[in-house]
Amino acid sequence: MTKYLKLFINGEWIHSANPETQDVINPANQGVIAKAPKATKAETEKTIHIAKSTFESGVWSERTPGERAEVLLQIANGIEAHLNELTELEVMNNGKTIREAEADVTDALNTFRYYASLLQNQTDETFEAEKDLQTMIVKEPMGVAGLIVPWNFPILMSVWKIAPALAAGNSIILKPAEITPMTAVKLYEIIEQTDLPKGVAQLLLGTGSVVGQTIAESEGVDVVSFTGSTQVGQRIMQAAAGNLKKVSLELGGKSPNIIFNDADIDLAVDYALFGIFMGAGQVCTSGSRLLVQEDIYASFIEKYLEKAKTIQVGPGNNVNSEMGAIVSEKHMNSILDYIQVGKEEGARLILGGNRMEEVDLKKGFFIEPTVFTDVTSDMRIVREEIFGPVVVIQTFKEEEDAIHLANDTDYGLAGAVFSQDQAKAIRVIKKVRAGITWVNNYHLSSVQSPWGGYKTSGIGRSLGKYGLDEYQETKQINISMNAEQLDWFEGKK
Known part of the structure; x- marks a missing residue:
């Protein structure tokens, strides 16, 4: 029986209003794994509105770092419990070897654990700027994060974006590549079983020209993180200029x-x-x-x-x-x-x-x-x-x-x-x-290290504390410890 995939919006699995679907293929034998929906522009706009409302409600954005870290650990444990299934799905849908897929899934769960640990160790900066003036530098979530991932590392690239975006307190919308949605769907089934509030994490399956473009253009989205080709990255950057949203791009290479x-x-x-x-x-x-x-x-x-x-x-x-x-x-x-x-x-x-x-x-x-x-x-x-x-x-x-x-x-x-x-x-x-x-090595790296490039290979960084920064605003708060009237405008007599 053919499996029909669904969208995950506001904590519910729903069929797209668009009857058109796309075959999800096993590249090793061209067998059809599932039918994936193509979410509409209207569905995408509705999802953005839900994510924005959820963010503004504070049900996630106002939770303490420790509370958010606990949910990240729940997701990591869920990935570990379904490691074999996720590995099989990645092999079947992407075509990579078992060894590569298992390494990706393991790295994914370790990424959630890393950001849980980083959250619990992140501290604000405080200093005395002037006499009786105390300054605090604090990090705050940005709002709605649109996460657009490629087909070459479906689960790992998703997690590289999801984990820091959630850690920072944002609401998220994930759009996986049209041809490799299987592990993203399973990941959201795992997320559904955690204590993450409804409406914080959405999953939209569909095309880049509709779903991706709408996310990039929307004034309801505060940050877009994209991994893929340089050409598409340039189009996303142009689309994001409308409300000057923050853009993080990890693009091509010829290394x-x-x-x-x-x-x-x-x-x-x-x-x-x-x-x-x-x-x-x-x-x-x-x-x-x-x-x-x-x-x-x-x-x-x-x-x-x-x-x-x-x-x-x-x-x-x-x-x-x-x-x-x-x-x-x-x-x-x-x-x-x-x-x-x-x-x-x-x-x-x-x-x-x-x-x-x-x-x-x-x-x-x-x-x-x-x-x-x-x-x-x-x-x-x-x-x-x-x-x-x-x-x-x-x-x-x-x-x-x-x-x-x-x-x-x-x-x-x-x-x-x-x-x-x-x-x-x-x-x-x-x-x-x-x-x-x-x-004297190649491809070896760690979740603690920043990932990104120079020139047309992109802007911004994933992973490490730099990856968390991509989803946070930096605010200064100046506090008078002994407030006195300034009398700047005294008037002339």
Whole structure:
């Protein structure tokens, strides 16, 4: 029996007034998992009004940090109790491997626990500004937070926004990606069982052009947090200008991974593969540009290809699979188009480049790990975000060349340096214009660390105390300890 998903508005699961639905597909076999509604503009506006009224009522926004922390811990415990189910849903709906999905769900519950702890340890600032004038700096919730998340990390990106937004005392409206709503629905079923007041957390399933646009434009929304492409982020920023709402954007990347000739080659190869082929390259921080020093290029390529050829591509629910499916047929075709562009531009394809059509894969959306060499910085496959299992490899001579190539991009999300010379590694990574960087590793990070980029990779930060700041207003309160009449206007006699 086909499962029909619902909207979660004011604490109730309801069918959308729009009879049109969208098939939710398993990218590993094209099976239909469920039918998702397409919420209307009117439903979105009504939801915003409910969220605003709930915020202004104070049922959540005026609770103490300790009380809010308790609810966050309830949500974390609920995720932990349903870890296996959430993992299975993520694998089925997104196509990623079991190992990746389980790590995402675990990170999600730890994010709620982190913000519960941060809430209980956050203190206001107080100081004596002048004689008998005491100043307090306090943090307050912003109001209604519109949270728009992508399809590549459905549950994790949702939680990266939900946890700090709720921790700060806001009312929230989550809009997951149209094609990957399954774990968001399950997460809201978990939230429904907690002590979070009705009307604080809403879930709208629908298109970006209707639901996302309405959230971004609405004067009833006080902050919009979006993760996705740079192009959509620009449109959201324009739409949000109406009431000058705060906008937090985590956008695209074309991240450099610099391998110096003094690097531990085996270590560099290991992380370079992980940097691009984890998540089938559908990761904003993927190390999609490898910059290898000329002296070690031949030996590096030999070892890199040797290991890349052994990557086990297959359905995410197969425990032996190391790289899963591409999320949709549309996105698979976009990646294949880029591979064709690379060939036409004159790049040398040395591995992969094809859709995988073996018997057990032909019904799904699978692409071989793909490697291009002999590329130049003006090629589209070097400059544009492909967002798939495709890496381009360039060479450099000296340290200055590596820094120039690394920064020769419109993006500035991530980057890495591999070198056993720690002074050089730190010197170079400090010159890489990116917000998330690594030395002798790739993709490793923590919930305590700020996540976001430079240039067209976005504005604002997720995670850590910086992520909480994205959903808070900062207010100064000046208190006269010995109030006296000012007599500023005494009058002239």
